[in-house]
Amino acid sequence: MRKNNILLLLLLISVNCIAQNKKDRIRFNNQDIFLNGANIAWINFANDIGPKSETNIEGFRKIFADVHASGGNSMRIWLHTTGANSPEFDASGNVTGPGESTIADVKAILDVAWENKIGLELCLWSFDMLRMKNGEVVTGRAKNILSNPDGTKSYVNNSLIPMVKALKGHPGIIAWEIFNEPEGMSNEFGWNFNYHVPMSDIQRFINLCAGAIHRTDPNAQVTNGSWCFYASSDVGGKNKNYYTDARLIEAGGDKDGTLDFYTVHYYDWAKVECSPFHHDASYWQLDKPLAITEFHPKTTFGVNELLLYDELYKRGYAGAQAWSWTDSDHSKMLLNMKDVFTKHQKDVEMKSEDRRRNNRNKISDTQYSITNTQ
Numbered sequence: 292m293r294k295n296n297i298l299l300l301l302l303l304i305s306v307n308c309i310a311q312n313k314k315d316r317i318r319f320n321n322q323d324i325f326l327n328g329a330n331i332a333w334i335n336f337a338n339d340i341g342p343k344s345e346t347n348i349e350g351f352r353k354i355f356a357d358v359h360a361s362g363g364n365s366m367r368i369w370l371h372t373t374g375a376n377s378p379e380f381d382a383s384g385n386v387t388g389p390g391e392s393t394i395a396d397v398k399a400i401l402d403v404a405w406e407n408k409i410g411l412e413l414c415l416w417s418f419d420m421l422r423m424k425n426g427e428v429v430t431g432r433a434k435n436i437l438s439n440p441d442g443t444k445s446y447v448n449n450s451l452i453p454m455v456k457a458l459k460g461h462p463g464i465i466a467w468e469i470f471n472e473p474e475g476m477s478n479e480f481g482w483n484f485n486y487h488v489p490m491s492d493i494q495r496f497i498n499l500c501a502g503a504i505h506r507t508d509p510n511a512q513v514t515n516g517s518w519c520f521y522a523s524s525d526v527g528g529k530n531k532n533y534y535t536d537a538r539l540i541e542a543g544g545d546k547d548g549t550l551d552f553y554t555v556h557y558y559d560w561a562k563v564e565c566s567p568f569h570h571d572a573s574y575w576q577l578d579k580p581l582a583i584t585e586f587h588p589k590t591t592f593g594v595n596e597l598l599l600y601d602e603l604y605k606r607g608y609a610g611a612q613a614w615s616w617t618d619s620d621h622s623k624m625l626l627n628m629k630d631v632f633t634k635h636q637k638d639v640e641m642k643s644e645d646r647r648r649n650n651r652n653k654i655s656d657t658q659y660s661i662t663n664t665q
Contacts, residue, residue: 326610362632
């Protein structure tokens with residue numbers, strides 16, 4: 292009897308360890324990986340995809356090859372960004388389509404990424420969409436899709452769903468990321484160079500986009516790049532996680548509109564209080580894997596600049612992606628990636644074969660449109 296109890300205890304410990312490991316990893320091409328990479332985040336700001344784009348495929352290919360050669364497995368790229376070049380809008384500010392060549396440009400970038408076994412988080416929009424200097428045409432369209440339910444519907448139905456549908460199953464997609472640091476255009480946290488909308492509008496937009504993505508491609512993952520733990524955890528001071536399942540569903544009403552994992556950014560203005568390099572992932576009490584997908588590759592409150600990625604790995608985060616290839620010294624990023632690859636190869640190395648997504652939940656080609664919004 293005692294022997295059976297011991298065996299049962301060992302089994303429970305084993306199951307618990309597996310569950311913990313999965314929470315520390317991102318599911319990608321039938322593997323549970325630690326995101327070991329960087330932000331591109333663009334070659335031509337807000338102009339890498341779309342009708343007037345300057346899509347530098349060879350430039351992307353070189354970046355992906357360099358990252359792969361150092362043991363990296365992932366990068367983060369911005370797509371619409373401001374909305375100046377894609378998607379396509381009509382005169383009233385509603386979206387009529389992704390924009391000529393938009394889907395083809397994204398696919399071409401994904402293809403060269405996966406040639407080098409690099410997966411991408413596809414970040415749709417940035418707080419830059421409400422930068423005052425963009426002009427009233429661009430910011431007016433952005434406000435319309437963020438705050439007007441009919442405007443949101445036009446984007447989801449006419450641009451987002453066609454993009455997800457066309458790229459469904461591409462092995463280079465880790466996740467669709469709805470926003471880069473949307474708090475920067477919010478009433479609650481926003482910066483003075485931006486116009487602002489309520490966080491409730493941002494939550495609603497995330498909810499409706501995430502729901503549409505999940506229904507169009509049941510195997511797709513969705514995340515959102517939050518600017519700080521101030522808006523991404525209920526732990527500490529007046530912090531609030533705006534991106535829990537319940538809060539997103541409450542804002543938009545779509546039960547499928549939730550995140551699959553959390554991505555949060557950190558810069559040293561937020562001090563040790565909000566530093567992932569000084570708090571374990573478990574400290575934030577989040578219910579999903581958590582990756583740190585922006586930070587400067589420099590020594591941070593005593594953590595050596597060449598050990599930043601390994602520190603995040605050891606603290607139970609699901610990934611490390613420094614900012615950014617175009618703005619920072621990427622040699623330090625590559626050294627960090629190589630360090631993690633050397634120490635933890637099994638958790639970061641992508642399988643050599645081209646592993647397509649598991650399509651057991653394959654859906655029909657029905658257009659999954661938004662018909663009602665709150």
